[in-house]
Amino acid sequence: MPFEWLKSLIMAGLLSITQPSLAAELLVHSETALTSIGRDQLRAIFALQKAHWSDGSPIIVLRFASNTALHKSFCTQQLGVSPQQLEAVWERRVFTGQGRRPTIVQDEQEMLMEIARTPGAIGYISERIEHENVKFLTIDR
Amino acid sequence: MKMSNFLRLIANKLRSHPETRAQSAQHMAPRCCKIWGVWLPLLLTYHESISAIELPWGSHLNGFVQQGFMWSDNNDFNGDSDDQINTQLTDLGLTLSHKVGSRFSFSGQVVSHQTGDIDNGEPFLDYAYASWHSFPADHQLVDIHAGRIIMQYGFYNEIRDIALSRPSIFAPYSVYYGRLRRSMTAHDGVGFRYQHFVGFDTIKIEGGAAIPQADEKVMQGVFPEEIFVGEASGQEAYFSRLSYESPLRSRYAASLMYLSWDYSGDFIAFPGVVAPVDGRLTSQSYGLSTQQHVQSVTFTAEAFQHNIHYHHLLPTEIKITIDAAYLQSQFPCFAVQCLAQVEYFKANNLEFLNVKETSDMGLGFNWSFHPQLALRLEGHRVKGQGWIASQTKIKHQVWHYIVSQIAWTF
Numbered sequence: 001m002p003f004e005w006l007k008s009l010i011m012a013g014l015l016s017i018t019q020p021s022l023a024a025e026l027l028v029h030s031e032t033a034l035t036s037i038g039r040d041q042l043r044a045i046f047a048l049q050k051a052h053w054s055d056g057s058p059i060i061v062l063r064f065a066s067n068t069a070l071h072k073s074f075c076t077q078q079l080g081v082s083p084q085q086l087e088a089v090w091e092r093r094v095f096t097g098q099g100r101r102p103t104i105v106q107d108e109q110e111m112l113m114e115i116a117r118t119p120g121a122i123g124y125i126s127e128r129i130e131h132e133n134v135k136f137l138t139i140d141r
Numbered sequence: 142m143k144m145s146n147f148l149r150l151i152a153n154k155l156r157s158h159p160e161t162r163a164q165s166a167q168h169m170a171p172r173c174c175k176i177w178g179v180w181l182p183l184l185l186t187y188h189e190s191i192s193a194i195e196l197p198w199g200s201h202l203n204g205f206v207q208q209g210f211m212w213s214d215n216n217d218f219n220g221d222s223d224d225q226i227n228t229q230l231t232d233l234g235l236t237l238s239h240k241v242g243s244r245f246s247f248s249g250q251v252v253s254h255q256t257g258d259i260d261n262g263e264p265f266l267d268y269a270y271a272s273w274h275s276f277p278a279d280h281q282l283v284d285i286h287a288g289r290i291i292m293q294y295g296f297y298n299e300i301r302d303i304a305l306s307r308p309s310i311f312a313p314y315s316v317y318y319g320r321l322r323r324s325m326t327a328h329d330g331v332g333f334r335y336q337h338f339v340g341f342d343t344i345k346i347e348g349g350a351a352i353p354q355a356d357e358k359v360m361q362g363v364f365p366e367e368i369f370v371g372e373a374s375g376q377e378a379y380f381s382r383l384s385y386e387s388p389l390r391s392r393y394a395a396s397l398m399y400l401s402w403d404y405s406g407d408f409i410a411f412p413g414v415v416a417p418v419d420g421r422l423t424s425q426s427y428g429l430s431t432q433q434h435v436q437s438v439t440f441t442a443e444a445f446q447h448n449i450h451y452h453h454l455l456p457t458e459i460k461i462t463i464d465a466a467y468l469q470s471q472f473p474c475f476a477v478q479c480l481a482q483v484e485y486f487k488a489n490n491l492e493f494l495n496v497k498e499t500s501d502m503g504l505g506f507n508w509s510f511h512p513q514l515a516l517r518l519e520g521h522r523v524k525g526q527g528w529i530a531s532q533t534k535i536k537h538q539v540w541h542y543i544v545s546q547i548a549w550t551f
Contacts, residue, residue, distance in 0.1 A: 044341035047388035065512040081389045082437040084478050091306040097248020
C-alpha cells in the first residue's frame with residue numbers, strides 16, 4: 001500500500017496521545033525542609049530559575065528523558081506545559097552558558113537512589129514508595 | 142541615469158546580504174559528502190540520553206548538529222532551492238561552561254555555519270566570557286561579565302540558530318534582521334545583569350557596552366564587497382533589555398541595541414567609477430517582545446523597529462526605517478508540536494530598498510522522536526522579498542518555500 005508509512009505514522013501519533021497518563025509524584029531528599037510546594041515554586045525550580053532552597057543549599061533537579069511517558073505526565077500535570085516548552089527553556093540556558101540541563105536518570109529505581117543520596121535533590125516518580133532518605137511532597141494548587 | 146534608478150542599483154547590491162544570498166548548484170556534491178561526514182560519526186557514537194559531556198575539573202560540554210533541507214518554487218533562498226532540494230544548511234556548535242566556586246564561571250561557544258557559499262562552515266568563536274556573580278540579598282543577583290559577550294535583544298538573539306530553543310526553524314528574519322544578524326549577536330566588551338526575584342517571578346535588567354566586530358563575515362552584510370572596498374572599524378555597541386518572567390507561564394521584554402562602524406575606502410558606483418568615501422554606518426533597533434504559555438500552547442509576538450543610517454557613505458544620505466513584527470503559536474497536535482506563524486516587514490525607504498511590504502505565513506511541525514533528536518518541517522507562503530536577497534532569479538513577488546531540519550543536541 002503506497003501510504004502504509006503515513007498510516008503507521010498516524011497510528012503512532014494516535015497511540016502516543018491515547019496512552020494512559022501516569023501519576024507523577026514529587027519527591028525530595030529527606031533533609032529538605034518542605035512538606036508541600038506551590039505550583040509556581042515548582043515551575044521556577046524546573047525552569048532552573050530557582051537554584052537554591054530557602055536555607056541556601058543548592059537544588060539538584062533530576063528528570064527522565066523527555067520522550068518518556070512519566071516525564072510527559074509530569075510536565076503536563078504538574079508544570080502545566082509540554083515537554084517541548086520545558087526543553088526550550090533549558091536549551092536557552094545551556095547555549096547561552098547560563099546553566100545546565102537537569103541530569104537524566106534511566107528508571108524509577110535510579111531516581112529513588114539518586115534522590116536518597118543527594119542532599120537538595122528533587123525529582124518525580126509514578127507512585128509513592130517508602131525509601132530511606134526520601135520524602136514525598138504535596139503540590140499546593 | 143535618474144537618481145532613483147541609481148539608488149535602486151545600489152540597493153540591489155546591498156540587499157545581496159550573506160544570510161540569504163543565492164548560490165549556485167555546483168557545490169552540491171561536496172555538500173552531500175560533508176553532510177554525511179557530519180552525521181556518520183554521530184550515528185556511530187550514538188548514545189541515548191546524554192545531557193552533557195562531563196569534562197575534568199567540573200567543566201561541561203554541550204553541542205548541537207543540525208541539517209536542513211530546503212525547496213522553493215521561485216527565488217533561491219539560502220542556496221539554490223529553486224526546483225531542487227538544497228542541502229546547504231548545516232550548523233554545528235560546541236558550548237563549554239565551567240564554574241569556579243559559587244561566584245565565578247566561564248562560558249564559550251564555537252559555531253560553524255554552512256549556508257551555501259555565503260558561509261563556508263569555517264568555525265568561529267561565537268562568544269566567550271568570564272562572569273562574576275553576587276547575591277547582595279536573598280532576592281537579588283548581580284552578574285558582571287567580560288569578554289566576547291552576548292548582545293541581549295528580543296527573545297532569540299542571544300542564541301544562535303539552535304533548533305530546540307524556539308518554535309520555528311529560522312529566527313524570524315524580519316525582527317532578527319537578516320542583513321544585520323551576524324553583526325548583532327556578540328561583541329567584545331563588558332555586560333551586566335541584575336535580577337530581582339519577586340516571589341518566583343524575575344525582573345531582569347541587562348546592559349552592556351562593546352566594540353563591534355568588523356571582520357569580513359560581520360561586515361559583508363552591511364558593506365558588500367561589490368561596492369565597498371576599504372576597511373571598517375567597530376566604534377560603539379550598546380544594548381539594554383528589561384524583562385519580566387513568570388517561569389513557564391509568561392515573559393515580556395523591552396530591548397534596545399545600537400551599533401556603529403566607521404568606514405574608510407572606496408565606493409564603486411559602476412565598474413570603473415570609484416569614489417573615495419569616509420563615513421559611518423549606524424544601526425539602532427528597539428522593540429517589545431512577549432511570550433505566553435497557556436497550558437501546552439505557546440504564543441510569541443515581537444515588534445521591532447530598525448533604523449539604519451549610512452552617513453557620508455553613499456552619494457546621498459540614506460536613512461532606512463524598517464517596521465517588523467511576527468506572531469507565532471505552537472500547539473500540540475497528535476504526537477507533534479504544530480506551528481503557525483505570521484510575519485510582517487515594511488521599510489519606509491521603498492525606493493532605496495526596492496522592496497514592497499512583505500508578509501510570510503508559515504505552518505509546520507516539530508517532532509521530537511528521541512530525547513536528543515528532533516525533526517521539523519515548515520511550509521511558507523511569502524508575499525514580497527523584504528528580507529531575502531535581490532538576485533537575478535527573483536521573478537515572483539508571491540512564492541513558497543518548504544524547509545525541513547533534523548537536529549541533534551546534547
